[in-house]
Amino acid sequence: MLKLCLNTYAFTMMMMMIELLSSVPIQANDNLRVAYEWKEIDFKYANAEQRWMAIENFEFKPNNVIPFGIEVYRTRLFVTLPRWRSGVPASLAYLDLNVSSTKSPTLVPYPSWAAHSMNELEPELVSPFRIRADRCGRLWVLDSRIDGVLLDTKVYGPAQLLVYDLHNDNLLRRHIFPLKQVKEKSFFANLAVEDGECENTYAYAGDLGNPGLVVYSWRRDESWRVHHNYFHPDPLAGNYSIGSVEFQWDDGLYGLALSKAQSDGYATLYFHPLSSTMEFAVNTMILRNKTLATTGQIYREFKILGSRGPNAQAGASFLDQLTGVLFYALPNLNAVACWKTSNRAYTIKSQGRVYMSPVEMVFPSDVKVDDQDRLWVLSNRLQDFIYGELFPNSVNFRILTAHVKDAIENTACDIKTKPLPEIINKLGDILNTVTNPTSKTGSKSKASSISINCGLIIAIFGSLSLS
Ligand SMILES: *[C@@H]1O[C@H](CO)[C@@H](O)[C@H](O)[C@H]1NC(C)=O
Ligand SMILES: *[C@@H]1O[C@H](CO)[C@@H](O)[C@H](O)[C@H]1NC(C)=O
Ligand SMILES: *[C@@H]1O[C@H](CO)[C@@H](O)[C@H](O)[C@H]1NC(C)=O
Numbered sequence: 001m002l003k004l005c006l007n008t009y010a011f012t013m014m015m016m017m018i019e020l021l022s023s024v025p026i027q028a029n030d031n032l033r034v035a036y037e038w039k040e041i042d043f044k045y046a047n048a049e050q051r052w053m054a055i056e057n058f059e060f061k062p063n064n065v066i067p068f069g070i071e072v073y074r075t076r077l078f079v080t081l082p083r084w085r086s087g088v089p090a091s092l093a094y095l096d097l098n099v100s101s102t103k104s105p106t107l108v109p110y111p112s113w114a115a116h117s118m119n120e121l122e123p124e125l126v127s128p129f130r131i132r133a134d135r136c137g138r139l140w141v142l143d144s145r146i147d148g149v150l151l152d153t154k155v156y157g158p159a160q161l162l163v164y165d166l167h168n169d170n171l172l173r174r175h176i177f178p179l180k181q182v183k184e185k186s187f188f189a190n191l192a193v194e195d196g197e198c199e200n201t202y203a204y205a206g207d208l209g210n211p212g213l214v215v216y217s218w219r220r221d222e223s224w225r226v227h228h229n230y231f232h233p234d235p236l237a238g239n240y241s242i243g244s245v246e247f248q249w250d251d252g253l254y255g256l257a258l259s260k261a262q263s264d265g266y267a268t269l270y271f272h273p274l275s276s277t278m279e280f281a282v283n284t285m286i287l288r289n290k291t292l293a294t295t296g297q298i299y300r301e302f303k304i305l306g307s308r309g310p311n312a313q314a315g316a317s318f319l320d321q322l323t324g325v326l327f328y329a330l331p332n333l334n335a336v337a338c339w340k341t342s343n344r345a346y347t348i349k350s351q352g353r354v355y356m357s358p359v360e361m362v363f364p365s366d367v368k369v370d371d372q373d374r375l376w377v378l379s380n381r382l383q384d385f386i387y388g389e390l391f392p393n394s395v396n397f398r399i400l401t402a403h404v405k406d407a408i409e410n411t412a413c414d415i416k417t418k419p420l421p422e423i424i425n426k427l428g429d430i431l432n433t434v435t436n437p438t439s440k441t442g443s444k445s446k447a448s449s450i451s452i453n454c455g456l457i458i459a460i461f462g463s464l465s466l467s
Contacts, residue, residue, distance in 0.1 A: 029410050032336075032355045032377060032400040036095070036103055040392050041065040041081065043089055044106045054089055061087025066385050067397050069316075070378040072097070072370040073133035073166055077399070078110060079378065083127040083147045084385070090116040091127050092141060111169040118147070124171070126156045129188075130316070132203075134195035135371065138172065139164040142191040142205050150386065159188040161203055161216055175216060181225040183210040190316070192256035194267055194284055202288055204256055206231075208274060211252030215287050226293045228282075230302050233275035237313055240332055243362050245383040249275050255317035257326055258284070259341060270305070270319060270326055270341070277312045279305040279339075279346050306346030308337075320369040320404050325413045327354065327375065329364035336364050336377050338413040352411025360398055375407045376400070 040062040045051035054060035064087040069080035078094045090109035099105065109116055115124040126145040133139050141162040147154040159182065163173040177188075187209030194202040201218040211231035216223040231253040238248045251274035259268040266285040272278060286301045287293050308314060308330075314337075317328035324341045335356035343350045355361055355377070363382040369375050377400045381390060390396045408414050 030353075030355045030357070031406045031409060032375070032402045034103075034360060034398050035401045036077075036105065036399040037395045038067075038104045038397045039395055040390075041067060041397070042106045043093065044108045058087055060089045061085075063390060063392065064088060066380055066382065066390070067378060068365050068380065068382075069128070069130040070366045070368055070376055070399065071131045071133050071139070072368060072374070072376055073137075073139065076166075077376070078131055078133070078139070079107065080128045080131055081107075082129050082144070082149065084150045085148060086152060088127075092116075092125055092131065111164055111171070123156065125162065128162075130191045130366065132191050132193045133166060134193050134198075134201060136195055136198035136201070137166045138201075139166050140191060140193050140203055142188055142203075144188055146187070158182040159186070159205070161205065163218075173218075173221070175221065175223065177205075177214055177223060181214050181223060183207070183212070185209040186212075188214070190254055190256050192258045192269065194258050194261075194288075196261040196265055196267065202284065204258075204269060204287065206253040206256050206271070208251040208254050211273065213253060213271075213287070215290075215293060217288070217290075222290075224290045224294050226287060226298075228299070228302050230271075230278075230280045230304070231273060233273045234278070237277055238275045240313070240383070242331055242334070242383040243358065243381065245387050247383065247387060251275050255314050255328055257317040257319040257328075259319055259324070260321040268341075270317065272314050272317070272328075274315060275313060277308045277310070277314075279308065279314070281305055307348075308346075308351060309348035312337075312348075315364065316366045318367045318369055320373065320375070322373055323404055323408070323413075323415050325404065325408055325415070327367045327369070329367055329377070331363050331382075334358045334361045334364070336361065336367060338408055338411060340413045340415070350412055352408060352413040354407050354411060354413075355400065360400065369404055373404045375402055375404050 064085040065081050067079040068082050071078045075097045076094045077097055081088055081091050083091055092110045093107035094110050095105045095107055117123060126143055126147055128141045128143045131139060131141050143160045143162060145156040145159055158177040158179060161175040162171060165172050186207050188205045189208055190206040192204045199219060203216040205214040213226045214223050215226060233250045233252050238250050240247050240249060253271060254274035255272045257270045261267050266283055268281050269284055270281050272280060280302060282302045286298050292298060311332045312330055313332050315329040315331050317326060319326045326339045326341055328337060330337055336354045338352045338354050339346060339350060361379045363380050364377055365380050365382060366378040379398045381396050384390055
């Protein structure tokens with residue numbers, strides 16, 4: 001009797017584990033907390049009078065300001081505020097994480113008010129969408145230089161990369177993309193920085209409008225443009241329905257995320273177009289070699305990872321180098337999801353749900369992990385902002401955060417999740433505990449959370465054999 005019970009137990013446990021593992025993506029703890037939230041963005045002016053003047057002159061129209069990109073370096077949290085319409089007084093600003101007296105702090109223009117003056121012929125900064133602080137203490141700013149994306153468009157020139165020294169906020173470098181790397185409809189919104197070596201850093205700027213990738217070498221102070229079919233949008237993945245607003249987008253290359261450097265010094269760039277459900281990858285050895293990257297011989301070097309499944313168009317992405325977990329925004333699903341790069345397969349089931357909410361995650365706009373391994377997510381209401389308007393009486397923007405370890409807990413990306421064979425090996429321990437109920441060795445082992453008593457097994461098995 002006991003022997004039968006044990007065999008049945010072992011078998012049922014195995015079946016349960018298989019089911020448990022495959023159902024992991026459904027489990028979620030939505031383990032992020034809202035750190036900041038705003039109904040409207042406000043800026044720190046020298047005094048109240050200057051702020052009023054800016055509003056009176058229509059230099060500051062609060063309803064036209066929307067945060068889009070995020071980055072955290074030490075105690076500063078940076079956000080980009082692209083100039084979709086007029087009335088954005090500064091397109092890059094920050095708040096101090098250590099001054100936490102309010103959940104809706106006013107933002108400080110970065111690096112200064114003067115850098116955002118649009119009265120200049122060539123303003124220092126026009127309209128960046130994404131930024132990246134590298135581990136060498138530099139802030140990389142990808143400036144589209146397009147003012148009024150939605151209305152009264154004015155292009156100040158080709159997109160540019162600005163690199164600031166975060167120790168003193170001085171501008172270290174300005175690289176304007178050469179005209180031949182900028183095409184009709186080009187739109188540079190996304191950026192990844194490969195900072196394995198500070199003096200030999202590479203930046204990757206995605207062109208979503210005319211699909212392509214511009215690679216910039218810090219050491220050579222020069223850039224080149226790479227083409228590939230995988231940068232293009234999927235014409236069948238252009239339908240969006242977010243917060244009851246339905247629309248079509250055909251954006252190409254968008255999410256860019258870099259792995260840790262391998263032993264040879266090169267990394268893997270994970271990428272996807274916005275209007276697509278596919279994920280791709282390429283080794284940076286290919287991209288960093290200018291002669292190679294600009295030839296047609298590299299086609300086969302780009303790999304297809306797999307599909308996220310229906311409605312899983314992905315926006316911004318970022319890879320946590322400590323855990324090797326890739327995080328990405330899923331605007332159509334009001335969610336942020338993850339995938340462990342150590343997985344062999346990229347499928348619907350190998351992905352984990354980090355956070356999903358039609359309220360707090362209406363439009364997940366950017367995702368980052370800082371050097372203290374905290375995950376940061378910026379969520380806004382971009383679909384309302386573009387196709388309608390924002391209502392200043394409701395919360396429109398949120399910044400959510402959690403330690404990566406907590407964010408991925410109990411998801412398919414949990415680094416504690418043991419692969420199947422190891423769990424089966426542990427069954428021996430579980431059985432020992434069951435056969436000898438008085439011994440409480442390892443009573444709070446991982447197995448205990450899924451342990452069920454022998455009587456229940458007999459009941460299940462008994463009812464099965466009855467039918
Ligand atoms: C910021 O606050 C944290 C703890 O809240 C503290 O450890 C750190 O020293 C502070 N940093 C600065 C620059 O004040
Ligand atoms: C996109 O949505 C429209 C309706 O809004 C539908 O007619 C069309 O079939 C959809 N296209 C795809 C590729 O799903
Ligand atoms: C770049 O690629 C070319 C063509 O494959 C190769 O001959 C050359 O050695 C590569 N350069 C470097 C620095 O790897």
